[in-house]
Amino acid sequence: MTWLLLAALLLMAGGLGTALWLAARGTAIERLAGMQFAGTVTVLTLLLLVQAYGPSSAIILPLTLTVLTFAGTLVFARLLGTR
Template identity: 80%
Template sequence: MTGWLVAAVLLMAGGLGPALWLAARGDAIGRLAGLQLAGPVTVLTLLLLVQAYGPSSAVILPLVLTVLAFAGTLLFIRLLGTTE
């Protein structure tokens, strides 16, 4: 097991687990914070996995996910504003 894989596993356990728990529970602001935390942690995890396994062309996936995570956050905020 390489250092890249160890770093990816530690990041998934230490960052993605709490982010998903926060996004699944609590009030709307807490879920938004979990969503905001899950996006960058997922991107970093995918970059580490690309460094460990994949070809350099696979870097496109984390970069697209960065844009989609930002758009998803804007949509979530928009939907929060309509429920009040």
């Protein structure tokens, strides 16, 4: 259980920080990649935390976030295409 928490902490510190930095700066394509990467890191972190703490029914949250992240990427890409 502790290695799951350590992995979640490292993923949040390293991955989410990098993703948010990329999403906040750069060109529109780089921001899109940062947003997609942040969604992926968040889903993986939530999956690790569900495995460490939560009941098996809590796995629906990261799976729902996966669909929402994909939909958000499509909307962002659609807005980029109009420019």
